[in-house]
Amino acid sequence: MMRISPRSGALAAMAALLLLTGCWDRIEINDMAIVMGAGIDQDDQNKVHLSVEVYLPTGSSADSAQSGSDSGSSKDQSGTITASASGGSLSEALGHLQERLSRRLYWGHNNIYIIGKKRAEHGIQEDLEFVLRFIGMRERASFYVSEGRANEVLQVVPYLERSAVEALRELSKTQVSTEVDMKHILERIVRNPEQTFYVPHVLSGPEMVDKGHIRNTDEPYFRGLAVLKNGKLVGTLDNDSMLGTLWLTDRVKSSTQIAYPAGRGKITMSLSSSSTERLPRILPDGTWEMRIKVRYEGDIVQNTASLDPMKPEELEQIVEGANTYIRSRIERALESLQKKQADVLDFGEQFHKKYPKAWKQEKANWGKRFAEVKPVLDVQIATVRQGVMTGDIPSLFRREEGGDE
Structure with a gap:
């Protein structure tokens, strides 16, 4: 049996302690x-202008507050601050922004990206590429396009939520709009040759x-969808x-209401369930047809x-x-999307599955074929x-006015 001297044992224990260094890369919450x-x-110089809404814990000091329209921070009444900076790319803008904050930006709770209209028209391919590569970003964060500047939307102080981003996120869960996250956009880019997708369209700040x-509160948050x-x-x-x-995309929520004129009044109906089936066909005369079955x-x-x-x-x-x-x-949605030659409806994928050879021939110019x-x-x-009662209220009132029969 091999003997271990007390001195050797002590040295081994000290070596083991050196390996137990703990969470060397841990960041305290007070540093975030x-x-x-x-x-x-x-921005006006065609640079990327990044703005972030940062949670401000009660009692903390906004030591990052600075003056200046493009590079400073502003404190609002909702327990958050909005800080911004510009750069030649999104990563460069993020670097400049981090230089101006005393705490390290933590993206683990980021739920929303809002893209300003001017930036969306210029193109967001490079921004999406950075969001996908940067390890701190969340791929399940939702995307929106605003009618005006995105930083103006971030500065809106809502009544019922802590911040504008929380209000947008909550409304997206209802029939008012829909949720489109980074994962959904990535799937669309991979499946669709022209990388078409839609995101909720937000009013300007x-x-x-x-x-x-x-x-x-007299104005809504949303105004339809933005098509990219x-x-x-x-x-x-x-x-x-x-x-x-x-x-058309089978994403109608069960809480959606429809209201339409009927008779001398209006009928309002709440959906309890719905389903949409799309059946592609290529007719002998060469016509591409999509049967849309809604129940x-x-x-x-x-x-x-x-x-x-x-x-x-x-x-x-x-x-x-x-x-x-x-x-x-x-019909209105189809007319608008076909005019834009933007297949956000996955028609191409349906034809690809059923007619792979024909799809291969049309893939390079699918937008025109989709139209x-x-x-x-x-x-x-x-x-x-x-519902609970039968008949309709107006008929009951008329019966009361005429007396019991």
Whole structure:
């Protein structure tokens, strides 16, 4: 048996302790500037202007506050500060921004990137490339395009949330808009030869606020969708076309409401479920056709029309009204997207799966072929539930006025 001297044992223990160095790269939370949201703009010198909204813990000092419009920080009333800097690229702008902050920027909680309109029109390919490569960025953060400058949106002070980025994120979860994160964009870029995708379109900061950047609740946050092709903004879709696009891509939320005129009033229906199926066909005459089959269920939540869903002939009018409403939104979205030659609907992928040889021939010029695809709509409501009461309120009032029969 080999003997180990006490001296040798002590040296071995000391060597082991040297290896136990702990978390050498750990950063204390007091040394972090936690980024809640980021805005990317194109400045007047065609440089990248990066703005970040940083969480400000209660009682901490905004020691990074500086003067100056392009490189300073501004403290607002929501517990955050907005800091910004410019550079020849997004990585260079980030480096300049870090130089002006006493704490290290931490991106682990960043939920949102807002792209200013001017930057989106210039192109965001390089920005996306950096976000994907930089280890600190989150790939599940959502993307938005603003009508004006992104840094103006970050400075909006909302009433119900801690910051504008939180308000946007919460609204994206509802029927008001939709969520599009970096993972979704990357999938679109890989699958689509012309790299087309859409993101929520946000109003400009000045449109959303009163004096002092305080949120004006009379104005919405969103205005439809922004459509990008090959990394550049090619146009926007209004709210009606946005709803049609969500139907076409099977991303309509169950809480979505539709309201349409019927009889002498209006029917409002809340969706409980929906599904969209796309069936591509290439006809013998060479026509490319896409059959779009939409099925959904809904609950009547308000009926101010003179229509009684308990009567088959009047229920048929309600059903046809709902189908016409949805069909018109889908047609409007298709018309706008085909005019832009921007296939954000994955039509190309559907044809690729069914007709790989034909797709290979059209792939290089898919935008033009997409504009020629003939849509065939089949929109039908599967179930209409009328809610707790039967009939409609106007008919009940008329009955009261005429007395009991």
